[in-house]
Amino acid sequence: MSGQDVPDRSEVPAGWDCPRGGRRGRGGGGGGRGRMFDNGDLRLIIMSLLSDRPRHGYEIIKALEERVGGGYSPSPGVVYPTLTLLEELGQASVMEERAGRKLYTLTPDGHAALAASQPVVEAILARLEIGAASRSGPPPQMVRAMENLAAAVRLRLQARAANETQIRAMAAAIDAAARAVEDL
Numbered sequence: 001m002s003g004q005d006v007p008d009r010s011e012v013p014a015g016w017d018c019p020r021g022g023r024r025g026r027g028g029g030g031g032g033r034g035r036m037f038d039n040g041d042l043r044l045i046i047m048s049l050l051s052d053r054p055r056h057g058y059e060i061i062k063a064l065e066e067r068v069g070g071g072y073s074p075s076p077g078v079v080y081p082t083l084t085l086l087e088e089l090g091q092a093s094v095m096e097e098r099a100g101r102k103l104y105t106l107t108p109d110g111h112a113a114l115a116a117s118q119p120v121v122e123a124i125l126a127r128l129e130i131g132a133a134s135r136s137g138p139p140p141q142m143v144r145a146m147e148n149l150a151a152a153v154r155l156r157l158q159a160r161a162a163n164e165t166q167i168r169a170m171a172a173a174i175d176a177a178a179r180a181v182e183d184l
Helices: 041-052 057-067 076-088 108-116 118-134 140-159 164-182
Strands: 092-096 102-106
Touching: 041 057, 041 076, 041 102, 041 108, 041 118, 057 076, 057 102, 076 092, 076 102, 102 108, 108 118, 140 164
Parallel strands: none
Antiparallel strands: 092 102
């Protein structure tokens, strides 16, 4: 966008932070559960996260997932365009780091816009806390760890045939992990 094309700071182009791009649970897309974020909400929550400290896009995705209690994980296709919008609006700046990773920081204009929207941000955060508290099931970190183990075993067995000794060793490692969890 050129300087003339920058929208008013309160405007958010349609689709820039559409929650439909994120995954909800295992089924994706939401399946009629309603929107996680209204128009502009995701932008404000990202700004709130950046006000705490500079972050990479991946860190923002993980922080959002944790804040919502694992019930929503925004896709990079939702978060990065929102970060680009914040940069174009002058509300965030980007610093290139090693390996091309980008570190996003809230600018003074971003802090001012966030402060002006503080009641809205507080309402969004309260709604997210209520939603996270109402979810049942294992915490997202546990689901991720269990799925990681299953994927590792599946990939190992698909990559190359395991002999009887290797199969016993893998089973023993899994059994040992189960006992360690039981002992916690």
